[in-house]
Structures are given as structure tokens and as C-alpha cells.
Amino acid sequence: MLIGIPALLGPELLAVLRAMGHGDEIAIVDGNYPAEQDANRLVRADGLDLIPVLDAILTVLPVDDFVPEALFRSSVKGDPQLIDQVHREMEVVCAKRAPGRKLVAMQGADFYARARSAHAMVATSEPRLYANIIIRKGVIYPQGTGKE
Amino acid sequence: MLIGIPALLGPELLAVLRAMGHGDEIAIVDGNYPAEQDANRLVRADGLDLIPVLDAILTVLPVDDFVPEALFRSSVKGDPQLIDQVHREMEVVCAKRAPGRKLVAMQGADFYARARSAHAMVATSEPRLYANIIIRKGVIYPQGTGKE
Numbered sequence: 497m498l499i500g501i502p503a504l505l506g507p508e509l510l511a512v513l514r515a516m517g518h519g520d521e522i523a524i525v526d527g528n529y530p531a532e533q534d535a536n537r538l539v540r541a542d543g544l545d546l547i548p549v550l551d552a553i554l555t556v557l558p559v560d561d562f563v564p565e566a567l568f569r570s571s572v573k574g575d576p577q578l579i580d581q582v583h584r585e586m587e588v589v590c591a592k593r594a595p596g597r598k599l600v601a602m603q604g605a606d607f608y609a610r611a612r613s614a615h616a617m618v619a620t621s622e623p624r625l626y627a628n629i630i631i632r633k634g635v636i637y638p639q640g641t642g643k644e
Numbered sequence: 645m646l647i648g649i650p651a652l653l654g655p656e657l658l659a660v661l662r663a664m665g666h667g668d669e670i671a672i673v674d675g676n677y678p679a680e681q682d683a684n685r686l687v688r689a690d691g692l693d694l695i696p697v698l699d700a701i702l703t704v705l706p707v708d709d710f711v712p713e714a715l716f717r718s719s720v721k722g723d724p725q726l727i728d729q730v731h732r733e734m735e736v737v738c739a740k741r742a743p744g745r746k747l748v749a750m751q752g753a754d755f756y757a758r759a760r761s762a763h764a765m766v767a768t769s770e771p772r773l774y775a776n777i778i779i780r781k782g783v784i785y786p787q788g789t790g791k792e
Contacts, residue, residue: 503691507690527651542651
């Protein structure tokens with residue numbers, strides 16, 4: 497374990513997050529998602545629910561602020577008008593860790609295509625359905641720019 | 645995920661447990677243990693505490709009843725006379741999943757030598773110290789023997 501880094505971020509996940517660059521995306525998916533099939537780089541988080549994994553990742557991963565949208569979630573039955581409890585919990589975590597950044601609900605097929613093209617994917621054991629989110633990595637601004 | 649198998653048992657851990665035979669041992673260790681250094685076969689369980697991992701493993705892994713002792717734990721400061729809360733919680737899980745089998749407190753150096761020689765090791769993020777346990781795998785008796 498390391499000082500100041502959540503223990504949930506194991507060596508493999510931490511290395512993947514550190515290796516990602518600006519604009520790279522990571523999908524965090526639920527326990528039923530075909531992650532082994534879809535992932536370009538798969539990190540398993542068996543036994544963990546989605547919300548604590550999302551929260552831990554956002555403690556170290558900057559969210560892209562070069563683009564209007566950088567946080568995306570899947571939708572109940574593919575319909576962006578529908579929202580489940582797990583999506584509300586995602587919104588709470590995103591509001592805390594990436595204030596002001598909107599969590600965009602995507603149509604089913606669009607979300608899955610984007611998840612498949614993500615740099616990496618984290619397979620949780622989240623039992624709730626449609627509990628998937630994509631984060632687009634931003635930049636760490638240099639010190640003295642007022643944005644760090 | 646699979647029917648009747650705890651989601652916490654991911655594909656790698658499940659495969660390791662299934663591959664183990666009678667008398668093979670598996671150590672489940674806390675977040676500070678040098679598992680990468682010591683393990684013959686390492687399975688990571690980052691973000692998980694020890695007790696739920698122990699409980700999930702014992703839902704599918706039979707404990708050896710050919711020998712008088714098959715469950716071993718490390719001790720506070722290496723002293724088997726000392727017991728911490730996490731050891732009491734181990735005892736509760738062992739009593740539930742392997743009734744009648746004693747959890748043996750081992751002297752520090754003896755425990756670590758045994759853990760190093762175990763077939764496999766699971767590295768949890770358990771924050772409490774001296775929170776390590778070794779399970780010796782038993783047999784699945786054939787149907788009709790009255791022991792299955």
C-alpha cells in the first residue's frame with residue numbers, strides 16, 4: 497500500500513491510470529458486462545461495487561476539461577431518459593471529485609461502442625444492471641497556472 | 645458472474661482454487677504483507693478486506709479433515725498468546741464454514757515460512773496488522789459416503 501493512495505487502486509490499476517494520457521478513456525463496468533471480450537486492456541476488480549471503484553479512480557485521475565463532455569454513463573434499457581439509483585450515485589461521486597462536470601447519459605449502442613474503444617476497462621462485481629461509466633482523462637496543469 | 649458462486653471469487657482466484665488438490669495450502673494476507681515477494685502463485689484482491697475474502701473462499705474450498713490442524717493464523721507481534729479483533733472474526737467465519745475445525749495461532753516465523761511455501765497467496769487490502777490466514781485444502785467426498 498502507498499501513502500495517500502486508496503488501497504483499492506492495486507498495482508495494475510494504478511499503473512494503467514498512470515500510463516494513460518490526455519484524452520485516453522477508461523470504462524468502469526458492472527459484473528455482467530462482457531469485459532473480457534470488449535476490453536483493450538482489462539483490469540479486474542472482482543468483489544468490488546462500482547461506486548467505490550469510481551470514487552477511488554477519481555481521487556487520482558483528472559477529468560478532461562478541454563472538451564464539453566468527459567463523463568459518460570450507460571442508460572437503463574439503452575434509453576437516456578431513464579435513470580436508476582446507481583446513476584444518481586455516480587452523479588454524487590462525479591460532483592464531488594470533478595465539480596461542474598456533467599455526467600452524460602448515452603444511448604445504449606453508442607455507449608457500448610465507446611466503451612469498446614476505451615484505452616482500458618475495469619471489471620467490477622457491481623450487481624446492478626446498466627451500471628457502466630466512462631471517464632476521459634484530462635491534464636495535470638503545471639504549478640503556477642492557477643489551475644493545478 | 646456465475647450462479648451460486650460469490651462474485652468476489654473472480655476468474656483467476658476461482659481457477660486457482662479449482663486447480664488446488666488435497667493438502668495444497670492457500671494463504672490470505674493483509675495489505676502490508678510482502679505478497680509479491682513471497683507468493684508462489686499470487687492472486688490480488690485489492691480493495692477487499694480479509695474477512696469477506698476468507699468467507700467467500702470457504703464457500704467453495706473444503707478444509708482438510710485428514711489432519712488434526714488445517715487452519716492457521718499469524719499472531720500479534722508473533723506471539724500466539726495474543727489475539728486481535730480480526731482473529732476473532734476469522735474464528736467466527738471458520739466456525740460457520742468449517743464447523744469443528746480449530747484455527748491454530750502460529751508463532752511469527754513459523755507462520756511466514758508456511759505462507760511462503762503455500763501453493764497460492766491472495767493479497768487483500770485488509771488494513772489491520774497480523775491479519776493473515778492459511779487454509780489447507782481437503783477433499784470432496786464421493787456421493788453416498790455420508791460425508792459429502
